[in-house]
Amino acid sequence: MSKLAFLFLIPVIISITGLIPQSARWLPKFSAILMIFQLPLVFGICSPVFSGVEVGSGDFVMDGIGAAFTIITTIIAAAALIQGSMTLPAERLADEHKMSDRHFCLFYTLAGLFICTMYAVPLTKHLGYMWILIEGTTLLSAPLIDYHRSKSSLEATWKYLILCSVGIAFALFGTLLIFASQHNTGAANSLVISQMLENAKNMDPRLLRLGFVFCLLGYGTKSGIFPLHNWLPDAHSEAPSAVSALLSGALLNCALVAVWRLSQLVTAAGQGEIVRQLLIPAGGITVIAASLMLISQHDLKRMLAYSSVEHTGLLTIAIGIGSGQLFMLHAFNHSIVKAALFLMAGNLLYTNGTKTINKLSGLLKSKPVWGILLAAAAFAIAGSPPFGTFISEWLLLKNIFSAGETFAALCVLIGLTITFIAISTHTGRVIFGKAQEPKRSAPVLKWAFVPMILIIVSFIAGISVNPSVMNLLTYLAKR
Amino acid sequence: MNLSQIDFLAAAAAATAVMMCGITGIQTQFRFLALQTALFSGICLLEGFSSHGQHMAQFIILAAVVLIVKAAGIPLFLMWAANKMSIIRDKGNTASPPVTLIMAFGAIAAGYFLIPQFAVYSAGNPVSAGMAVALLFIGMIFMVTRRLAISQVTGFLIIENGIFLYGLTQAKGMPHLVEMAVVFEALIAVLIAGLVILRINRNFEHIDVTQMRGLRH
Incomplete structure (x- = not known):
């Protein structure tokens, strides 16, 4: 049996356990503990790829891109399920129409299978299976x-x-x-x-x-x-919010990996021109359009969703210029920070009972730890130093200019500027101002732990990118 | 241009899609959908015969699966769901059925003119490629111009049929495992969509997608 099969073991266990309605009381914590074990397991399975050995055989083989996206999916899934183990049972208790055990456990069955499919997408080398x-x-x-x-x-x-x-x-x-x-x-x-x-x-x-x-x-x-x-x-x-983190941090990447694989095939067939002609303008227009739509948002989670559209645009451009290393680097940086933001938004939705930005003001006064974390994550997603997103956006912009794509470079420059202003303004309204009376209480430090770890990872990614890391990513992209 | 038997069945399938555009009765639409899909089952068998026995067994199995799952199972499930919600007619949204009918004829013409772009001449049956593209257009027209969520599923199935037709007649040698998986994915998608529609009907007391505007910020 291929080593790759072990990737699916823990998500499958979570899925099967979800079929037992009696597990509703302990399943969230059980799945969180399992996902903590999944992290070293996945790193172990992926490690041979970093030294040039492909893992797996037949139609499912882990190459450099496959390893990178498997690691990203694992980190996001672990973060979502660990945070979910705290927030989902609390939400369930607070719900007036108490959710049945069966419905609650079904969530875990589907989440486990969803994670399995997201693992398999970057591993398959068969276009039919990919679809x-x-x-x-x-x-x-x-x-x-x-x-x-x-x-x-x-x-x-x-x-x-x-x-x-x-x-x-x-x-x-x-x-x-x-x-x-x-x-x-x-x-x-x-x-x-x-x-x-x-x-x-x-x-x-x-x-x-x-x-x-x-x-x-x-x-x-x-x-x-x-x-x-x-x-x-x-x-x-x-x-x-745990699902939003999975959708934004892992699922969007899966579809983009498919675009990457196809772009490599089309380029190898001597039709690279169409890849550039389609992907670079599409990415540029996506960045501009998403940044403009960000301005008029009143809902915190919708704002984060439009920010994901913007980052999809950036990733599309990275694929368009054929830079696998920047595609991986920016996907990693975006996924980590976006998951942190969605999980923070989930915390706020629980305590304040709303996602409307105007009704979430004064976070720095009411919960300073959450306020500081949200500010740091907002700066990170807007592409500010010293976070990883700044480095990947900067390198991407440099590469777009080097590729002679002035239109896309202008779109990215204008889009990133508008995005920075829009996200800073909206998040500023949540952080500052008059503190709102919370509807429910929550353990502030405990619920801030997972987003904090993700933001620290983003910070480390920002300060540790150097030529040797880029060489490793270039090597992985060519594997 | 001489029509082969396969091209003839493909054109007949496209004709059923055009007729569906002019029909407002939900149950009649599903009957036409079943007929359209049954024609693809026939095309499967003809492809099997033309492979001179090489893959005959696989084509017969595929034809049977298409007939049971897509031509019988899915329309029956949709009929049951429509009956359960007492849905009788979809009179259309942006365009009335007669206008949609004319648009569908336009789609057939577009499909015919796009044959040189889409046909794989070495695979034979070039008209089928055009009809497959026409089904894609008609499916989209159907989805955009209808009011009810269940009609959007019908439009999606017409698109799926167009793609299936193209795969069957132009993409020769497509692994049958993938084709089977596509059929079962369609079944699961329709089952999930059907269940969501039933929930929409319970929560909103209608399944009119033009009235679902709660999230339009």
């Missing part, structure tokens, strides 16, 4: 968004389900077109990327380009590229 797994993430996460079973969460779930399913259907059409483009290579048609790369030069450029366009439409919908992002602010803001 099936990404569609699987949609079907498994839709009920998680509807966890609260409110009217608004139901509406968000519907939008998510229908838009992403149609989007992913286009990705399937694109996959078929890419498969069909091998008709004149002389070899048997295949969906395995390594086999396709061998015959890439002989692929039919007409069908390959069309296939890439449809795949971009499909996976772009899933990752939230403008104007296909419509589902994202609703789903991310209505889901429980």
